[in-house]
Amino acid sequence: ELGPYRHYMQKEIFEQPVALANTLNQALAAGFAPTLFGEDAAAIFTTATAIRIIACGSSYHAGLVARYWIEAYTGMPVSVDIASEYRYSQGLEQRGTLIIAISQSGETADLLAAIRNAKERGEVKILALCNVAHSTLTREADLSLLTQAGLEIGVASTKAFTTQLAALYVLAGSLANARQTLSEAQLLELANWLPRLPAMISAVLSQESEMENWAQALTHFEHALYLGRNTLFPIALEGALKLKEIAYIHAEGYAAGELKHGPLALVDEDMPIIVCAANDSLFEKLMSNLREVEARGGQIYLIAEPGCEAALPYVKSALILPISTGPLAPIVFSIPLQLLAYHTAHRKGTDVDKPRNLAKSVTVE
Numbered sequence: 001e002l003g004p005y006r007h008y009m010q011k012e013i014f015e016q017p018v019a020l021a022n023t024l025n026q027a028l029a030a031g032f033a034p035t036l037f038g039e040d041a042a043a044i045f046t047t048a049t050a051i052r053i054i055a056c057g058s059s060y061h062a063g064l065v066a067r068y069w070i071e072a073y074t075g076m077p078v079s080v081d082i083a084s085e086y087r088y089s090q091g092l093e094q095r096g097t098l099i100i101a102i103s104q105s106g107e108t109a110d111l112l113a114a115i116r117n118a119k120e121r122g123e124v125k126i127l128a129l130c131n132v133a134h135s136t137l138t139r140e141a142d143l144s145l146l147t148q149a150g151l152e153i154g155v156a157s158t159k160a161f162t163t164q165l166a167a168l169y170v171l172a173g174s175l176a177n178a179r180q181t182l183s184e185a186q187l188l189e190l191a192n193w194l195p196r197l198p199a200m201i202s203a204v205l206s207q208e209s210e211m212e213n214w215a216q217a218l219t220h221f222e223h224a225l226y227l228g229r230n231t232l233f234p235i236a237l238e239g240a241l242k243l244k245e246i247a248y249i250h251a252e253g254y255a256a257g258e259l260k261h262g263p264l265a266l267v268d269e270d271m272p273i274i275v276c277a278a279n280d281s282l283f284e285k286l287m288s289n290l291r292e293v294e295a296r297g298g299q300i301y302l303i304a305e306p307g308c309e310a311a312l313p314y315v316k317s318a319l320i321l322p323i324s325t326g327p328l329a330p331i332v333f334s335i336p337l338q339l340l341a342y343h344t345a346h347r348k349g350t351d352v353d354k355p356r357n358l359a360k361s362v363t364v365e
């Protein structure tokens with residue numbers, strides 16, 4: 001069943017081009033049509049007053065990425081909450097708030113409690129993004145979209161995470177379409193990235209050997225710092241989570257602009273720093289962060305889009321992606337970080353598919 005792969009996680013990483021193509025299949029045919037999410041979606045999307053995203057773990061990180069997309073494309077206020085925090089917090093929900101609940105399994109106890117709680121706080125609608133048809137979550141939601149990742153066995157989420165991101169990008173486009181916040185030409189430009197995504201992911205997967213090299217170095221460290229800006233900030237959090245979860249190395253993700261507010265004090269030659277750089281308007285800001293780190297002896301491992309070569313003098317090692325990633329950067333940059341965590345864990349000999357102390361689905365509080 002594993003074919004040429006050693007672990008389910010590795011197999012699932014390589015299944016991503018197909019999982020993404022399957023998830024996007026319907027969306028590609030329908031464009032950014034709200035009906036993808038249910039019959040009442042057009043009306044709910046048009047009248048929604050605010051958006052609150054609720055999730056746990058990797059699904060929460062997907063929600064953090066979605067905030068950037070939805071705010072940029074619709075101008076709506078978006079908040080993102082960890083389910084275990086939301087369920088015990090207080091406050092009313094503004095009438096017409098659209099709650100987006102993200103869960104691979106649809107059975108995470110804290111998330112189910114959170115959406116039930118949200119319904120008691122006001123007149124809200126629940127939209128579920130889930131990888132399991134007929135899960136408790138989809139049954140309790142008003143609207144839903146299923147990701148088509150297929151069964152994910154590895155405890156560390158890979159293909160379920162990137163398909164959530166793809167579905168959230170479609171959701172952001174569909175909200176913009178329903179609310180007419182973007183022109184036809186702008187919507188078309190966003191949609192045109194989607195059919196290219198599976199091939200983009202395959203191209204990055206073919207750089208696996210570079211991540212095996214980095215993993216060799218990473219096994220010798222006890223800590224690692226991941227940095228990114230904009231949609232790559234949540235991907236830094238996700239990369240750090242993967243490394244903690246399966247390689248048992250303490251890792252933290254930070255918004256690169258936060259360095260001076262504390263974590264810069266940690267930087268020395270024993271602190272590998274993994275940086276995700278998009279070739280966008282924030283690249284210059286990121287460059288100054290790299291200079292700060294380099295000046296303090298930090299070992300920078302850079303993952304960058306083509307066009308970011310000006311950063312090369314400051315880094316110990318660089319992976320230049322073979323393609324430009326545009327607004328899909330967070331999906332594409334997830335791949336090398338998954339491979340890095342996987343190969344580091346494999347080198348350390350951990351139980352990659354079943355890391356200690358963790359369960360695939362957290363159905364108790």
Ligand code: M6R
Pocket residue numbers: 056057058059102103104105106107108111155156157158241245360361362
């Ligand atoms: O099934 P869910 O998406 O609700 O699960 C949420 C988290 O438990 C999950 O993403 C967890 O953080 C993963 N093991 C991370 O790889």
